[in-house]
Amino acid sequence: MLTLLEPPQAALRLHGSAGESLSGFQDYALMLSCARGEAVYHEADAAHHLYRVLSGMVRLCRHTADGHRRIAEFALPGDLFGALHGQRQDYTAEAVCNSRLVAYPRQHANGLAGHQLHMTGSAVHLLTTQQHGFAMASRSARVRMAAFLLRLAERSGAVETGHLDLAMERQDIADHLGLTLEAVYRTLHLLALARIILIGGPHRILLQNVEALCELAEGGATQ
Amino acid sequence: MLTLLEPPQAALRLHGSAGESLSGFQDYALMLSCARGEAVYHEADAAHHLYRVLSGMVRLCRHTADGHRRIAEFALPGDLFGALHGQRQDYTAEAVCNSRLVAYPRQHANGLAGHQLHMTGSAVHLLTTQQHGFAMASRSARVRMAAFLLRLAERSGAVETGHLDLAMERQDIADHLGLTLEAVYRTLHLLALARIILIGGPHRILLQNVEALCELAEGGATQ
DNA sequence: CGACATCTTGAGAGTTGTCAACCGGTGTGG
């Protein structure tokens, strides 16, 4: 069973302690650490487990035929990820930064509070996917970036504090938003010039005008 | 109960016969016709029913603050639509062309085969939303159009026959793909010049090179 | 200190948005 948590590509270190955040799974849950850049699993791997982020961040991505990468989602602390249905994983999961995860064997998840977990996972994923899809429907880099920052801020609780921690690299953001690396820099710079955000280093964004960010994200027209 | 099926905005005509395609719901299902352009329900209406398309096509859309319209999905014959959770509808549903629908009271759907229906609906919607979102991540009009045509062809069984029926207008396609009306024309024209499709009128597309369409939709890079 | 990855900015080319005009069918009223 433990070997399932150690795909040959990833140097995951297992911890003895059990997960503590999901009732009913303690006996089967396994905690694991994952260093920056390490893969938790790869696309088409056997989907034996569900994962929950305890700390850090995980990116769920695919690679297209022509070598481009598309990041479907960033999983934040508290988020579940891993294929709910089917035998194989849909995405590759990689740690954006040093992260701690809990792995739940899917057989037990299905057996115990399976339905609830199913529904929760599905509903959350559906909602988040819809929001992202709507943002991507706009072709403007400003709108995409605004929607991305806003959603990340809401999910990480940064709307109140105004302090947003961008754990991922610029290239990650680019692959998530369907933009180029340069467009990400320019757009962030643009938002900073407009006094909507303040860039306090590569991984620190201060939200100065959430209102304006909302307007951009929502009302954003075509281009 | 019948009044629920007749929101004041839509002149829906009810039929006496019950739906015949979903076992266990015949006693509660109501069949209804909806003329081109009519609304089945509006965003934020009370979500009392689930709907299934028997014939025709329904667009699920929202209107942004600045008056733009975004079509999240086109529901084809066999597709379910309507909010699964929550008290209110997420989208406005309008008939693209004269359509026949079946309405299932959600309370009975939840009571009887509720879980299965839930899961089916969620899973289908999630899959379809993901695919669309991935296509939208590309900024190229060609890629978006190719993915749209391909997915519509797969869902309507047009891949085999090669004959695709575009019931919706060009503006509907534009609002679905996040493009302008003119871009839709140009892109279709471009695909026609490349011998990938053949335009046999506003609502008829002949698929001439599905391979090339797949390559465009999948391998499509950023621009 | 040097190598390397990441971050950042600049200049030109390409694609799409914007604006405008035209075409064809349909419905309506004189």
Place this chain on the structure above:
DNA sequence: CCACACCGGTTGACAACTCTCAAGATGTCG
């Protein structure tokens, strides 16, 4: 019956935006 308005479809010209390519700045780690 015909003129007209109207809607959907279609195409062209220009501007704006982003991508591409390139170079430099900053920072991290050996």
